[in-house]
Amino acid sequence: MLLYLLPLVLVWANAMDRALDRWSSVSRTRRQTRLNCPKGCHTCSKLNGCITCLPRYFIYLERLDMQQVGSCLSSCPEGHFGVRRERRGVSICQKCKLDNCDTCFSRNFCMSCKGGFLLHRGTCHEACPRGFIANNRSSECRRTSTPAETSEDGDCITGQWSQWGPCLNTRRACKKRGEKLRTRNVMAIHGSESPNLSRSETEQTVPSRTSTLLHK
Incomplete structure (x- = not known):
């Protein structure tokens, strides 16, 4: 008779263990919820901070010495991005x-950079x-x-030429002969060696013609 009852006793003991585990888990969750989270x-928990978050909040884990402390944020801090795992x-x-x-928007796509x-x-x-530019x-x-126009050495990009300046002859307005000047600015520099950024070429012309001043 006892041999017949033994399987029933084992099934009952197993069921009781499962019930106790569920009760312990629910009790632990209730204790955590009752904390001033x-x-x-x-x-x-007092030791690890936030363990789970409310809907629409992101959990952010920050390492402090040898432990991780969690916090729930409506948006992730700088240098981080949010991932929603709906299944979990x-x-x-x-x-x-x-x-x-x-x-950043994702692991490999930045939205704003650090200074400089x-x-x-x-x-x-x-x-x-x-x-x-x-x-x-x-x-x-x-x-x-x-x-954009590129310099002869290919190491800098320059903008467009400015308008021609007034015709001058020895720093006075010219009547028959003189110089007209124009400039352009460097927009970006490339290459390991800095190019020559100041170079000029001028020629005498009548006022109706143009002269050239390269400023790279």
């Missing part, structure tokens, strides 16, 4: 993997590539609005 936290019901902040990037760097097509550069307001590289 920071804003956005669903559950938390978890939204997390991940670190940007791009050098000199302040804010220029944004070009999702990455940060010390100088804009050929055919682009820096926008000082946005710290981004934009394509030149007019075809």
Whole structure:
């Protein structure tokens, strides 16, 4: 008789263990919820901060000495981007993997760069590539609005020529012969060696003609 009852006893003991585990898990979650959790936290602990977040919040893990402390944020801090994992019901902040990037849209696409760097097509550069110039307001590289002219050594990009200046002859307005000058500015420098940025060529003409001053 006892041999017949033994399987039933084992099944009952197993069921009781499962019930106790569920009760312990629910009790632990309730204790965590009863803590004075920071804003956005669903559950938390005194040692590790936020453990889970409310919907629409991102969990951000920060390492302090030998432990990680979690916090729940509505948006990720600089140098991180948010990833929503709907299947797991978890939204997390991940670190940007791009050098000199302040804010990024994804792991490999930057949205703004650190000071002193220029944004070009999702990455940060010390100088804009050929055919682009820096926008000082946005710290981004934009394509030149007019075809840029390149210096003879190919190491600098210059803008368009300015309007011709007045005709001068020994610093006075000329009547029959004199010089007219115009300039252009350097827009971007390329190459390991700095090009010669000051070079001039002038020639005497009658006022109706033009002379040339190259300023690269």
